[in-house]
Amino acid sequence: MIRLDRTPLRYIDALHSLSEEEFRSTESRLSDDLKKIEERDQDFYKMLDNETLLTKVREFGAQMKGRFQTVVLLGIGGSALGPLCVHQSVCGNSPRFHVVDNIDPLWIQEIDDSLDYKETLFLVITKSGSTPETLAQYFYFSEKTKQKGLKLEDHFVFITDPHQGLLRKIANEHPGLITFEIPPKVGGRFSVLSAVGLVPAILMGVDIEALWKGARQMREAFLSPSFDTNLPFQLASIQYLLAQKGKTSHVLMPYAQRLVRFADWTRQLLAESIGKAKNDRGETVHVGLTPIPALGATDQHSQSQLYHEGPNDKLIIFMEVEDFGVELLIPTPYPEESSVDFLNGVSFNRLLNTEKEGTVRSLTHCQRPNITLHIDRVNEHSLGELFMLFEGATAFLGEFYGINAFDQPGVELSKQITKQLLKGLPVEL
Template sequence: MKFNFSPELRDTDFPVQEWFKSFNQVIDSSATGFFRVTDRSELLQSCKEIHEKFKHKKTFVQIGIGGSSLGPEMLISALQKNDVHFEFINNIDPDRIHDQLSKINLKESLFYVVSKSGGTAETMSGFAIVTNLLLENGVAESELKNYFVFATDPIKSELLNLGNELDVHCLEVPSNVGGRFSVLTPVGLLPALFAGIDCDKLLKGANDLKPKLLDENLSENILLQTACWLMDLKNKGRNQTVMMPYSSKLRDLGFWFVQLWAESLGKKKSLTGEDVFEGLTPIPGYGATDQHSQVQLFMEGPHDKVMIMLQVEKFDNDYSLQNKLNSPRLQKLAPHNLSDLMEAEFIGSLMALKEQERPYLHLQVPRNNEESMGAMILFFESLTAIMGSALKINPFDQPGVELGKIYAFARLDERNT
């Protein structure tokens, strides 16, 4: 990955040594496993064994919500290499679920139920619906193990207990890896294997980046550079972060980033318990499409945004725009390939942003492949962690989510009375 900052990095008085020390303490802690989980080869091996058993399945249905779906969706849309059909039951909209289940052959499908806690209401609802449909279609309860795989906490989980009761294979979601950080665990690795993605290369991409993230020459450490740049801009009122890959296949990277950034950094309390109402608001976009949509706001709206402009240097496919049609605009395009137009629009956007004094991070990856994806995942997870240190909040909890759940279950209890 290559990084270019506009405006350029400047000297600041941020306590970078303290941030770096805190980051190392986080990744070395037994309570926080996202950085080291890529070294646990047995997790991928367990997924390969499940894939070998069920590789005849024509449809893969992942039942999960939030981090149990967004990361896998990103991997599939960016990197799928075969014709396995994927569905993600990632919400509790009855009409949408009906549409999804109506167009698949249940008996040719594998259903992957993912819930770290093992009791996520939305996920368990999806599991109940699919189970009922299978039973209605003549599948015996003793045969459910041929249609389901679970992923959950290996120590304490309702789903783990249910898996043992039904003899359903249970893959591990490590206890010390939160859902939004879990894409490089079996949560994302199993669907990736079914999509023909090389997961060894995916993990290699993450591991190869680690020396740069841990570079003790702090003036060259890309992680600290990015954190300092973001904090400097935040102090000037730039508190919104736009993730804008110029690639349709990387569009879902933006949605994955939104959860990672929002749920980790949006906090009421500081580490010392004070009310701070902290956070950086993420906005997903993608080019060149959003040049005809959100870019008007990004260029001329409030000076409160930072752009992460992601460029794929070389596409795997291309199209010549050569033509003999009688149109001045078509003839102007004729000497070029489609990738030339994408590159020109990307660079044109950077130049316009600079002219309008809109800050951006130009992030380049050589190709949209497993190695690049693994590196990007670990970089943004690590950036999120170190931004937690910079903002003096805990990026690994989500207390604001729990209150709504309490009211939701109270509402259900009222309906039962």
């Protein structure tokens, strides 16, 4: 279960905080915003009813069990960030797992040199089926596979659009190749609970049923017309209302190593969804929130100074884990040493969460708005909840701003220019 604690907002000046009345000022629009999201006809929350997919992924996992020592995922953006997050957060006893989410030639060469191709399975993931970086990776590793005398059908799995794109065309040319579909109405950054996340997850030994169960539980909250039970709407309300007070940089700071990749995943979700030039009426608005991933306690020693004394333009969203699954006591080799006597009898668990509480209180003292998401334990269920919490909040943010949270027109121009440059064509600036 995930709980939202906004207590610090009560102790911060009204200029930088939200009163109870302000917090609830969005309540009257909840039902209408739910209808608007439904009218946008997106399946990121509806796909959780697709039991056929769950069955197919389970069967695939059983078929692949023990067959490969290494899994290499070829993808970028939402096709990589979600699986990376799942891997770090709840990975079971999995094979070696590489995510090739860039086209740095030295890095690709290093991964290539490390592979035993006979023992390697490649997952090629692209929503459109035509992502240049992913196709370039596929061309490289598929050619290497063929040079080893191996069949593509035995070593590659495609996850892509059911009908369109070059990857689908290639799949149709290889009838024995295993493929999974990305629903056409699910954008890449919202796809982690589709085959994009489930297929890598099953290969890692992740309990995908528990992942979906957590997501479904949060979906109930997301679809609730009650302000008091709709946690995604509450989170979006805080983000939007504080942005209206100049807090347009949003820091997500989990105090748990396993959630560092979750902060990376939310960065794409928030940036691509809310950073828009035009609203639904076609008016130029240039809205957006700047996501900043951080990690406690690590970034207390890199970013915290800025958050305490720099521009008061940030909302800090902490994430605190109650149960780490292990209680690790700090040894006491110098019990009489006054400089460290506060560590006597203290566990790493208590130290980490106490440092988080100290940061909360000091930021509050400095009039810096912050809230905390409390998580019982990092597991498949809670991760599913978190995915749906932030996807739902992002959908509501789109309605608050009156923009389409499900497109990304701004990135298309750079793609077009890149293609022209590679073809040697002139580009006008």
